[in-house]
Amino acid sequence: MKIHQLKAFVAVADSHSFNEAARLLFVSQPAVAKAIRELEIWAGRQLVIRSSRGTQLTPDGVSLLRRARGILDQVARAEHEFAGSGPHEHVNLGLTTSASVAVTPTLVDFKKRNPDTGWTVLGGSRRPLFEKLYNHTLDLVIATLPDNLEEMGTGLRFEPLLRLPTVLTVAKGDPLEKARSLADLTQAEWLFAESEQSFDHHFRGAFAEAGVDRLPSFTRCESTFLVLALAARPNTVTMWTGLAPSAMKLQLKVLGENISSLALKEKLPDITVCIVYRSDLIMTPAIQRLLDQMRRLKDRDTLDLGPDAPMLSVG
Known part of the structure; x- marks a missing residue:
């Protein structure tokens, strides 16, 4: 398995087209086809199905896609952190509107305490942000607790932080x-x-x-x-x-x-504010520091959500 093969695979999965994947990656269509073929040889099974209706992943391809995104995410993170003069930590955070007011002072304090940690903050509603968690675009999402955890898919952990009126x-x-x-x-x-x-x-x-x-x-x-x-x-x-x-x-x-x-x-x-992350999230020092600081919000819970509040897992 090689990085360029995973990049080609993810591009094909996202665009449903070998030609479009080649355009996105600035390579030739035969180069994309070769990368997919080599990846299938490595996997020992078919990953992609090409037809007149477009390109689709096999069940094995769907299984590999999530891991491929995670690997590429970590490669990109390493490239970013070690670019220039030395390592530079980065956190990708999603924040829903309903939860933002409750946690903004804590996030501002985190930035003050960690001036060398870069971060990207995306706003929006829960479902699109959770999709970005699955796709490894985001590390963490702070949101109000969903009405039905099962509707949010599998592989996520919901850790209650605050319960507010x-x-x-x-x-x-x-x-x-x-x-x-x-x-x-x-x-x-x-x-x-x-x-x-x-x-x-x-x-x-x-x-x-x-x-x-x-x-x-x-x-x-x-x-x-x-x-x-x-x-x-x-x-x-x-x-x-x-x-x-x-x-x-x-x-x-x-x-x-x-x-x-x-x-x-x-x-x-009442409204429960949670921090949500993938079960397979790789805890970098910066992510761990942010989690630790967010967990201290439990001490100021206005409705007595104790420090040992359970963490909910889906899948």
Whole structure:
């Protein structure tokens, strides 16, 4: 097995085409075909099927693909860390909008303590970020706990960090400030960072308790800056983690707006913030330091998530 063979294999798997793989790798199509043939000889089995409908992986090819991505990821990491004058550590992190406010101060502190550690931070919703975990594009993802772990696939570990109350806010001075039940908020515009399924899972029971059998419509917004700009609009309800309103006061003040938390009679489900990583993740010193610092968040859990909270594995 050679690196150029794995690169050709991954390129073919991603593009479903030998010609396109050759274009992406800046080599000839026969060179790609030769690399795949040599890899299949090494593996002792067929990895790729070519047909008029395109190129597909065999079950053995699918099994090898994940390992190939991991090997190429580690090669690229080594090339990056040892480029120039010496080793340079790097962490690739994914961060969902809902979890970002709860962990941003810790991440800023980590960067302050580790100025020589490079990092890439990608935002977005859970599923695309988890796909990047599988593809070895990301090392870690910090996200709210999924409604159904099995839907996220196999091979991931979910380690709870914080369990926080759900907080709903409206613009200060808005008539919605007087709301004391979710039933008073059905005509408002809701801002939510997760999917429709998550909104349904998170709020259906609470709305049923309030005597409402139909959930309000909501605007899904994954941009923290846009949420900040929209949260103080009239007739708008925004969902945050328990830390968010206080953490965002400065930004809201800069925007010339303000928000007010609602005190409702219904019990809203708590939000669990997790750190997620592959079961086969290679723990570099930088990744281990970040994990250790994130785990210290358990000490400030507002809902008593103890330091020995279990780690959940899928697959």
